[in-house]
Amino acid sequence: MPLEILLVLVVGGIGGIALLLHLSGRSELLVMSREEARAAWLRHVPGDDILDVTVSHTGHAALVQTNEGPGLIWAFGADTVARHLVDFDLLDLEEGLAVVFHDYSAPRVHLQLTEAERQRWRELMRP
């Protein structure tokens, strides 16, 4: 196939499918309840004992206290990703916090938090 036609097909195909998905509501972030966050954590880390779960006001993230220490679970598109909070930096943002993991496969998470939540989460995120 001529390279020009392949390029048009690929770029047009990706762009068209992306537009279709976005316009049909497939870009919405997952919203978790406390129980959903608990279940999602155990899906990612099935061996953990969960001691407590704190869900952000948006429902897009939750802090999970476990027998292995604190962890963060957050909405990743329509799904979730979880990491124990062992090697990370925190940055204050206008809308909340940024968690910078020293992990090439999960580099950074932006958390939308109220001012009260930000103070509380900072305390809870200490290992």
Add this chain to the structure above:
Amino acid sequence: MKDNLIYPDVVQWAVPFFIAAILIEFAWIALKNRGGRYETRDAITSLIMGAGNVASGILLGFIAWGFFMFLWELTPLDLGASVWVVVLCFVLDDLRYYWVHRFGHRIRWVWASHVNHHSSQHYNLTTALRQTWTGTFTFMMIVRAPLILLGFHPAMVLFAGGLNLIYQFWIHTEAIGKMPRWFEAVMNTPSHHRAHHGRNARYLDCNYAGVFIIWDKMFGTFVAEQDHDRVDYGLVHNLGTFNPIRVAFHEWVGIWQDVTQPGLTLRQRLAYAFAPPGYSHDGSRATSEMIKADFVAQHPEETGTPGLASRNLQAKGDRVYQFDAGPS
């Protein structure tokens, strides 16, 4: 010898079909409200990975091609280009695919290339296109050497590989339940391949087939999709990024970080690169056998069920012994 044998690049010609099939699957899911899920960024990442795979083939394909033509010059055998030779080549290349795919899950160096195909938590036709950019660096082209030395022309071998890849496109869907029994018995199907994409303990390291599921049945790696254990798609440690660069290279970065950490023996460094994924010198990580053993310990009623037979399990203490025993 036929040095001028030419076949079409079937994967490139299939691109319009891929796009059309994705649109049809999405329309089906939207209309029926079942049969799978789509998410915008996940799908875009998968599609960009697919485009990158084609680009890497255009840029780096000369390496494998040069190697194959070198072998073709060496071999005195030439099976010709009849239809039956093409059919035989397709079947034998599928056996080749089975072993390359199995190595892709059992050797971390090869897994580093293949892992991105498993990195989506979704399972739809875009997932089929989430392909590697770094396959050349695994050197798995070596596994094709016997075919060429037996007298199958390199162009025919690549043509068979392209058809194999196209076959595998349609099995990346939740919109199809089970195919007729005879078909499920012989061919790789959406059901068999869903199990392959599972991160559930039961489904780790099973169903490596490309086209014919019989290879898994012959070599003891077949696990049927279980109604009571719904497939959970993705990786044991799921990625927290949609960035295609990170998706493509994260496991290579992980190998580099592990191999270069201070205080390891040479044997341990080599194991971080070539042992099964999940190896660690201090037992801090889990291989698929350990994950299965942990699962069975928590669910003893599942012992001996598909994917959880005792030969698939490995106690935690055994692993350090397996890779680290002996002089360094």
